[in-house]
Amino acid sequence: MEITGELFAAHRARLAALDPLLPGAAPPAAGERLDAATADGRRVTGVLQRQRHGRDDAPMLWSAADTWQLFPYFGDTGTEGADALLRAWRARLDHERPGADSACVVNWPSRDAEAIRAFLDHGMVPLAALAVRAGAPAAPARADGVRIRRATAADFDSVLALTAATFDYTGLVAAPRRPNAAALLAPALREDLAREPPTVWLAERDGAPVACAQCAWLDAAPGSEAAELLPPGHWGFVNTVVTAPGHRGTGVGRALMSRVHAVFHDEGAAGTYLYYNPTNPLSSVFWHRQGYRPLWTSWEVRPASALR
Amino acid sequence: MAAPRRIWHTRFAALDPLLRPVPLPAGGVPLRSGPDFGVLTRTVVAPASWRALWGPSVTYRLSPVPGEDAAAGVGALLDAWDARRAGDPEHDSARVVTWPSRDLAVAEVLLSRGFAPEVALAVRPAAPVPGHRVPGIAVRAAREADVEEIVALRLTELEYAALVGPSVRRPGAAALLAAETRRGLRFGARILLADRDGVAAGLVAFGGTSRVAPGDGTLPEGRWGHLGTLAVSPAARGRGIGRVLAATAHRELGLSGVRGTFLYYHPANPLSTVFWHRQGYRPLWTTWARRRGGG
Numbered sequence: 002m003e004i005t006g007e008l009f010a011a012h013r014a015r016l017a018a019l020d021p022l023l024p025g026a027a028p029p030a031a032g033e034r035l036d037a038a039t040a041d042g043r044r045v046t047g048v049l050q051r052q053r054h055g056r057d058d059a060p061m062l063w064s065a066a067d068t069w070q071l072f073p074y075f076g077d078t079g080t081e082g083a084d085a086l087l088r089a090w091r092a093r094l095d096h097e098r099p100g101a102d103s104a105c106v107v108n109w110p111s112r113d114a115e116a117i118r119a120f121l122d123h124g125m126v127p128l129a130a131l132a133v134r135a136g137a138p139a140a141p142a143r144a145d146g147v148r149i150r151r152a153t154a155a156d157f158d159s160v161l162a163l164t165a166a167t168f169d170y171t172g173l174v175a176a177p178r179r180p181n182a183a184a185l186l187a188p189a190l191r192e193d194l195a196r197e198p199p200t201v202w203l204a205e206r207d208g209a210p211v212a213c214a215q216c217a218w219l220d221a222a223p224g225s226e227a228a229e230l231l232p233p234g235h236w237g238f239v240n241t242v243v244t245a246p247g248h249r250g251t252g253v254g255r256a257l258m259s260r261v262h263a264v265f266h267d268e269g270a271a272g273t274y275l276y277y278n279p280t281n282p283l284s285s286v287f288w289h290r291q292g293y294r295p296l297w298t299s300w301e302v303r304p305a306s307a308l309r
Numbered sequence: 310m311a312a313p314r315r316i317w318h319t320r321f322a323a324l325d326p327l328l329r330p331v332p333l334p335a336g337g338v339p340l341r342s343g344p345d346f347g348v349l350t351r352t353v354v355a356p357a358s359w360r361a362l363w364g365p366s367v368t369y370r371l372s373p374v375p376g377e378d379a380a381a382g383v384g385a386l387l388d389a390w391d392a393r394r395a396g397d398p399e400h401d402s403a404r405v406v407t408w409p410s411r412d413l414a415v416a417e418v419l420l421s422r423g424f425a426p427e428v429a430l431a432v433r434p435a436a437p438v439p440g441h442r443v444p445g446i447a448v449r450a451a452r453e454a455d456v457e458e459i460v461a462l463r464l465t466e467l468e469y470a471a472l473v474g475p476s477v478r479r480p481g482a483a484a485l486l487a488a489e490t491r492r493g494l495r496f497g498a499r500i501l502l503a504d505r506d507g508v509a510a511g512l513v514a515f516g517g518t519s520r521v522a523p524g525d526g527t528l529p530e531g532r533w534g535h536l537g538t539l540a541v542s543p544a545a546r547g548r549g550i551g552r553v554l555a556a557t558a559h560r561e562l563g564l565s566g567v568r569g570t571f572l573y574y575h576p577a578n579p580l581s582t583v584f585w586h587r588q589g590y591r592p593l594w595t596t597w598a599r600r601r602g603g604g
Contacts, residue, residue, distance in 0.1 A: 282413075286592070294579075
């Protein structure tokens with residue numbers, strides 16, 4: 002069954018009013034239909050998708066193995082409509098036996114305060130956020146004795162060792178730590194290093210790698226998947242940034258990002274974006290200070306059976 | 310108190326240079342699980358009181374003092390706590406645990422047991438405040454004649470906070486805010502208003518400074534200033550008014566030679582987290598909660 006034109010129009014209007022940086026609403030998702038209504042009879046709808054990942058799939062780095070994702074359409078019904086939909090979802094899961102490595106996920110505009118109330122009341126936590134940074138780069142920052150350069154294919158091993166180490170930390174607040182993190186990261190890193198010029202930067206102190214930023218270009222062209230999340234344009238994607246433990250707090254990350262932001266800006270990016278974990282006490286502070294702010298928040302509860 | 314000192318020495322000191330041993334609450338019920346120890350306390354807030362606006366009526370708190378393996382210890386204590394209180398907690402209540410924000414191993418344990426970060430105590434070391442002005446905005450001290458405008462701003466803030474955090478918009482909220490504002494203005498709490506064409510477009514409330522003695526816990530010893538509510542009316546947001554208000558408050562508090570300032574924010578608030586981190590704050594203690602419905 003199709004989502005009614007009226008409800009979808011209200012959904013589109015809701016998103017447009019929430020945040021000036023949100024692109025137009027994506028077309029309705031395909032999947033299992035979930036219907037509910039508010040106390041006064043206003044109808045709301047959701048589409049439920051289930052994604053399962055095997056141990057060798059890259060999404061395992063940030064996702065549960067068995068993910069139930071809801072695409073909500075509750076128009077102007079606010080907290081009450083979102084709550085009705087989440088109740089229907091809860092009831093739907095009563096027929097399932099999700100395992101330990103499972104999650105319920107809703108990806109929703111970060112600034113929707115009315116929806117946040119419903120997500121929190123159902124036990125969901127803001128585990129990940131897509132954050133954007135538009136505007137000019139900050140004044141150049143330097144760190145003592147640190148040299149920043151583009152990485153090349155020859156740096157593959159040292160960059161992989163650094164990026165894999167981030168998952169020791171995020172493994173505690175985001176997805177579970179996967180023992181094969183390095184193997185899952187390798188293919189994308191190889192691609193980013195093969196690009197001409199490579200979109201990976203390395204910070205070295207006394208010749209030793211102490212931090213890196215693995216990035217990529219992403220075109221939010223009309224009709225593309227990226228255009229459902231970001232305003233149209235060419236975006237710099239800041240995939241993974243890490244500073245080696247002994248060098249944290251010395252301004253290396255700031256110096257590295259000042260270079261990355263300047264390069265993307267000079268090469269015509271509409272802005273840069275990244276994913277961070279709002280529950281991470283270090284990265285949330287760092288990225289907000291770097292000029293990023295959340296646009297989309299991934300509300301999750303793990304395991305899926307813990308949805309209230 | 311030997312136990313809090315021990316956990317501080319073995320764990321907190323390495324996690325965060327600003328952590329100090331926090332005394333255990335007096336008069337609680339002890340909870341034991343193998344090598345792990347904790348204290349349970351229950352706080353009830355009068356329904357028509359000022360404090361009832363900031364959280365649930367009943368708070369059950371676990372103050373854990375885990376053994377060597379802190380994450381496993383907190384997990385065992387949470388399970389023992391669950392076993393002791395069968396069934397759902399009552400309406401308008403929460404179970405809370407306050408723990409160092411940077412202890413991710415314990416954060417994982419709390420997340421996996423249905424707790425969510427609900428309040429962060431954040432600190433900003435005293436530092437020079439960059440000058441910042443917004444054309445057409447004048448910052449001035451509030452007077453009793455401003456109470457009506459102050460209450461309107463605070464109600465808007467409360468309504469938003471109740472959507473994204475533990476605050477509750479209870480019946481009588483406006484009267485409670487008015488009484489508290491009047492009391493505050495009489496007894497030395499400071500409120501600054503951002504005036505725009507004669508209308509209050511924003512406010513920041515901050516207390517005097519207080520001395521934290523060694524052993525008080527929570528904050529390092531020394532003089533600290535406190536920021537309370539900062540609010541900007543929705544129509545006036547995005548112009549830098551909040552930044553001017555925070556800077557002015559920091560400058561005034563800095564004059565009294567403070568070690569730093571602290572405040573509370575809600576980690577699920579998509580606006581205030583970004584704002585406070587950019588004003589120099591970072592979380593020190595996080596209060597994790599498992600909640601039941603609001604008022």
